Amino acid sequence: MVTCVMPLIPRHQSLRHLRTAMPEWTKHRMLGWTSESIKQWVRWMQWLDRWGYMTACLSFLLLGMLVFVYSWTEFFRHAGEEFLPASITLINDLLLVIILLELFRTVLGFLQSEQVRLEPFLHVGIIASIRRIITVGAELAHMAGIARETFYLYLLDVGLHVGVILALSFALHLIKKQEHVEPANAIAS
Numbered sequence: 001m002v003t004c005v006m007p008l009i010p011r012h013q014s015l016r017h018l019r020t021a022m023p024e025w026t027k028h029r030m031l032g033w034t035s036e037s038i039k040q041w042v043r044w045m046q047w048l049d050r051w052g053y054m055t056a057c058l059s060f061l062l063l064g065m066l067v068f069v070y071s072w073t074e075f076f077r078h079a080g081e082e083f084l085p086a087s088i089t090l091i092n093d094l095l096l097v098i099i100l101l102e103l104f105r106t107v108l109g110f111l112q113s114e115q116v117r118l119e120p121f122l123h124v125g126i127i128a129s130i131r132r133i134i135t136v137g138a139e140l141a142h143m144a145g146i147a148r149e150t151f152y153l154y155l156l157d158v159g160l161h162v163g164v165i166l167a168l169s170f171a172l173h174l175i176k177k178q179e180h181v182e183p184a185n186a187i188a189s
Helices: 015-021 024-029 035-078 083-113 119-141 148-188
Strands: none
Touching: 035 083, 083 119, 119 148
């Protein structure tokens, strides 16, 4: 017969209390880790995190440059045939390049200051909505005999993106207003 010996724990104490009551050196040694090995793992993970951000940052920049070159190449290739659609496609692609560069600047800013700012994401959302409105407009301009339901769906899509632009612009305004209030409060204190 196997018996299990359980320590007697008063009802008012929890297991967490027992763990915090143990000496510091026994907590990590139970897993076979020393505090120095844990610090080494943390440093390693921070290094990997930093490199992850740097590679993402570089990827946004390189991708933006590639899209820029590709967009202009395609524009010159198709501009002789149909100039207006090629121009609209170029504008759409250049807005994508701006989004990629804005993301690049956001990650680069995080790497420099270790703080994530909300403002660049609002810019990206506004640019993405403008890009969608231009795309919808281009699609509508090249459709012959569009059905009424399809036209209403396009209008709803454009209206939704206009609403997103207004909401994000208002949020951007509030952030700018808050930034102007905070330095004034810091000076007054």
